[in-house]
Amino acid sequence: MSARAVALVGGVTTPFGVRPTTWAEMAQEIGAALFRAVPALRTEDVDSLFVGAAEPERFAFQSHVAPLVAEQMGLRPRRILQRTELACASGQSAIRSAYAAIAAGLSDVAVAVGIEKMNLPSMAEANTSMVCVMDRPWDGPGGATAPPFFAMVAQRHMREYGTTEEQLAAVSEKNHRFANANPHAQFHAKSFPRAKLRGLPLVAPPLRLGDCSSMTDGAAAVVLVADDRARIYTDRPAWIRGTGQYSDFHNLAHAGELSRWPGLTAAAGEAFRSAGVGPEQIDFAELHDCFSISEIVEYEALGFCAPGEGGRFVEDGRSDLGGDVVVNPRGGLLGCGHPLGATGIAQAVEVHDQFARRVPPARQVPDPEWALVHNLSGSANVHSVMIYQAGGAA
Amino acid sequence: MSARAVALVGGVTTPFGVRPTTWAEMAQEIGAALFRAVPALRTEDVDSLFVGAAEPERFAFQSHVAPLVAEQMGLRPRRILQRTELACASGQSAIRSAYAAIAAGLSDVAVAVGIEKMNLPSMAEANTSMVCVMDRPWDGPGGATAPPFFAMVAQRHMREYGTTEEQLAAVSEKNHRFANANPHAQFHAKSFPRAKLRGLPLVAPPLRLGDCSSMTDGAAAVVLVADDRARIYTDRPAWIRGTGQYSDFHNLAHAGELSRWPGLTAAAGEAFRSAGVGPEQIDFAELHDCFSISEIVEYEALGFCAPGEGGRFVEDGRSDLGGDVVVNPRGGLLGCGHPLGATGIAQAVEVHDQFARRVPPARQVPDPEWALVHNLSGSANVHSVMIYQAGGAA
Numbered sequence: 001m002s003a004r005a006v007a008l009v010g011g012v013t014t015p016f017g018v019r020p021t022t023w024a025e026m027a028q029e030i031g032a033a034l035f036r037a038v039p040a041l042r043t044e045d046v047d048s049l050f051v052g053a054a055e056p057e058r059f060a061f062q063s064h065v066a067p068l069v070a071e072q073m074g075l076r077p078r079r080i081l082q083r084t085e086l087a088c089a090s091g092q093s094a095i096r097s098a099y100a101a102i103a104a105g106l107s108d109v110a111v112a113v114g115i116e117k118m119n120l121p122s123m124a125e126a127n128t129s130m131v132c133v134m135d136r137p138w139d140g141p142g143g144a145t146a147p148p149f150f151a152m153v154a155q156r157h158m159r160e161y162g163t164t165e166e167q168l169a170a171v172s173e174k175n176h177r178f179a180n181a182n183p184h185a186q187f188h189a190k191s192f193p194r195a196k197l198r199g200l201p202l203v204a205p206p207l208r209l210g211d212c213s214s215m216t217d218g219a220a221a222v223v224l225v226a227d228d229r230a231r232i233y234t235d236r237p238a239w240i241r242g243t244g245q246y247s248d249f250h251n252l253a254h255a256g257e258l259s260r261w262p263g264l265t266a267a268a269g270e271a272f273r274s275a276g277v278g279p280e281q282i283d284f285a286e287l288h289d290c291f292s293i294s295e296i297v298e299y300e301a302l303g304f305c306a307p308g309e310g311g312r313f314v315e316d317g318r319s320d321l322g323g324d325v326v327v328n329p330r331g332g333l334l335g336c337g338h339p340l341g342a343t344g345i346a347q348a349v350e351v352h353d354q355f356a357r358r359v360p361p362a363r364q365v366p367d368p369e370w371a372l373v374h375n376l377s378g379s380a381n382v383h384s385v386m387i388y389q390a391g392g393a394a
Numbered sequence: 395m396s397a398r399a400v401a402l403v404g405g406v407t408t409p410f411g412v413r414p415t416t417w418a419e420m421a422q423e424i425g426a427a428l429f430r431a432v433p434a435l436r437t438e439d440v441d442s443l444f445v446g447a448a449e450p451e452r453f454a455f456q457s458h459v460a461p462l463v464a465e466q467m468g469l470r471p472r473r474i475l476q477r478t479e480l481a482c483a484s485g486q487s488a489i490r491s492a493y494a495a496i497a498a499g500l501s502d503v504a505v506a507v508g509i510e511k512m513n514l515p516s517m518a519e520a521n522t523s524m525v526c527v528m529d530r531p532w533d534g535p536g537g538a539t540a541p542p543f544f545a546m547v548a549q550r551h552m553r554e555y556g557t558t559e560e561q562l563a564a565v566s567e568k569n570h571r572f573a574n575a576n577p578h579a580q581f582h583a584k585s586f587p588r589a590k591l592r593g594l595p596l597v598a599p600p601l602r603l604g605d606c607s608s609m610t611d612g613a614a615a616v617v618l619v620a621d622d623r624a625r626i627y628t629d630r631p632a633w634i635r636g637t638g639q640y641s642d643f644h645n646l647a648h649a650g651e652l653s654r655w656p657g658l659t660a661a662a663g664e665a666f667r668s669a670g671v672g673p674e675q676i677d678f679a680e681l682h683d684c685f686s687i688s689e690i691v692e693y694e695a696l697g698f699c700a701p702g703e704g705g706r707f708v709e710d711g712r713s714d715l716g717g718d719v720v721v722n723p724r725g726g727l728l729g730c731g732h733p734l735g736a737t738g739i740a741q742a743v744e745v746h747d748q749f750a751r752r753v754p755p756a757r758q759v760p761d762p763e764w765a766l767v768h769n770l771s772g773s774a775n776v777h778s779v780m781i782y783q784a785g786g787a788a
Contacts, residue, residue, distance in 0.1 A: 003398075003498055024531070054457060057451040061525075061526045062526050063481060063526045064479075064527045066479075066641070067641045067642075067644045067771075067772060067775050067776050070644070071645065072644075075641075077639065078639070078640055078661075078664060079639065080490065080494075081639050081641045081776060082478050082480050082487045082490070082491070083479045083480065084478055084479075085457065085460075085476070085478075085479055086458070086477065096474065099498075100474075100497075100500050103500070104493075104498035105397060106493075132451055132455045132458075133458045134458075135462065136455055137418070243474075243500065244472075245471065245474055245475050246470070246475075247460070247469075247471050250462045250466075251465065267472075270473065378458045382461050
């Protein structure tokens with residue numbers, strides 16, 4: 001039950017990569033880009049601002065970032081202003097807050113922005129900062145940072161289901177291929193054949209360089225409005241139809257089996273229930289492929305295929321154009337890079353642009369009506385899902 | 395227009411002060427206290443968790459704190475989980491998010507928790523971390539951290555309106571007196587006469603030690619529920635009737651006159667409009683007295699008195715028990731201390747406890763019906779206001 005329908009009416013990203021800009025400069029850049037991308041939007045229309053950012057306190061020594069972003073974008077929010085943090089899912093968290101505010105009648109026109117600046121002069125400092133996403137006194141210093149944790153997931157999945165390194169490479173190959181058709185992606189390798197991916201250095205066995213998303217600088221922004229305002233800004237709204245989150249555990253000592261993510265199944269169940277659709281209706285999905293193995297486990301937890309069949313699902317092209325559900329046509333975190341706070345917003349931009357037929361043909365999903373966006377955070381202990389429907393009326 | 399009414403049905407704080415506990419231990423402590431304070435609440439009732447915390451990444455080297463708090467409290471949120479940050483107003487920001495989620499129908503029973511651990515083995519490190527609340531490349535290193543900024547506000551107010559150091563001391567005396575009746579306050583001076591306050595060391599002229607709130611460890615939590623659930627948990631609900639925020643500027647170069655805060659007038663205007671009341675209806679107010687001068691400027695911006703009359707307002711006892719509006723009966727930030735993320739939640743706990751007649755007689759407001767809570771953040775560049783009504787039906 002929601003008070004009123006909420007539409008995402010436009011959005012934009014900056015180029016993702018190693019950017020010679022400061023955190024604040026990226027806020028200014030995404031602001032200018034947003035007002036170019038949504039020409040009908042005026043600064044005075046925007047009553048609320050939600051900023052998704054994971055660790056500006058460490059990466060940029062800047063807290064209280066919401067008013068900084070407002071100032072850099074030329075906004076003076078008069079209803080709600082806040083920053084949301086949920087590590088790697090901070091961007092989607094900002095969108096969910098904007099959605100709730102509009103549905104509740106507390107905002108009419110809201111901007112959700114995600115920004116992260118992760119490449120620092122000292123990458124040792126940047127990498128150390130990433131440790132504090134995990135349970136700090138226990139898991140982080142014990143070595144269970146992201147690559148080793150997801151390597152354990154991969155090892156377990158291979159042992160239980162016979163998933164292969166070739167299948168992991170198939171995820172990376174597909175997402176890098178899509179990223180080649182995304183001018184804002186961090187990586188534009190001419191080709192990324194599986195054989196080449198299998199020859200890259202090991203990061204944490206069995207995960208190689210091509211199986212891991214990167215430390216990325218980037219920003220993204222979307223505009224969300226109440227139902228009766230949608231047509232002011234676009235004739236191609238993306239309606240938010242469902243949302244779900246689930247928090248399973250924090251300390252890894254409390255994690256269940258690594259090779260299945262029941263928390264994602266729970267979050268998706270809530271989102272599917274509220275949207276009134278199931279996995280078979282989803283035309284494309286922006287999934288959180290922080291590591292190649294993540295996408296495989298996610299196929300299964302979301303019900304796109306049965307448990308244990310995720311490896312074959314990608315190998316058989318069922319998550320590619322022409323398959324059952326197109327996964328990560330934007331290029332994924334693997335191809336686009338993963339600026340923590342910006343990722344969830346950039347995925348929503350892709351939903352809007354796919355619905356509006358605005359993406360290059362090499363990644364355009366034909367006639368999409370339903371899209372699902374997923375983010376995980378930490379050691380896959382929290383899962384966040386949103387479901388969008390294309391066009392039509394509220 | 396809100397979809398459905400939202401009630402605050404109970405809450406609690408830990409003792410505030412210099413606490414020999416870790417950040418995570420405070421999460422566990424506030425969780426245990428909350429379930430004792432709201433006996434009808436069961437862990438499985440709570441579908442959503444909102445965590446207000448300003449800088450755990452710096453003070454505790456811990457990000458992704460929302461699932462950590464969930465685990466420490468024994469919760470598994472299945473609807474919404476997020477941390478909100480708005481520096482000194484992070485706690486109220488968490489409550490506003492919970493309010494929006496429930497009003498929108500996305501949550502039925504939500505917990506909002508605020509935690510901050512500011513006293514570190516190295517207070518130099520803690521103080522440095524406070525710099526990143528300000529505009530970091532410009533205002534912070536230039537020396538415009540909180541005490542100097544609010545000292546400038548005081549100097550300007552004194553020059554324009556003839557406000558005196560005695561009037562500043564009157565704010566501190568009142569709030570410390572109330573804090574003496576609050577067992578969880580950081581400070582319990584037997585008496586804090588104005589003459590003694592005026593003899594304390596200067597921090598930033600004219601502000602003395604007694605004019606400044608402190609670095610504090612503490613946590614607070616409240617339960618918010620949809621209208622039809624309120625009676626399950628309490629017969630004394632505090633209904634959220636209005637909310638407003640305003641973001642004026644970030645970099646101090648863009649600040650207007652220091653001695654008036656039009657951003658607070660704007661935020662309060664929105665809150666009064668949505669609640670359908672004005673300043674004359676407010677029985678008591680929890681205002682953000684991070685410094686004594688702040689409370690004086692706030693009286694004026696909120697319309698409790700005319701511009702320039704804030705000093706006389708407190709001196710004449712009009713913000714004390716028996717006056718026009720009781721301000722900071724909890725003891726304020728001056729008396730209770732100011733654990734950034736916990737402050738806004740602790741103020742809401744006071745609203746509930748005042749409405750329920752649960753506070754010691756020395757600070758009980760007689761027959762309160764309307765309460766206003768205010769937080770500012772940064773250099774008073776963002777103002778956040780909520781208005782509550784006591785008891786009765788939705």
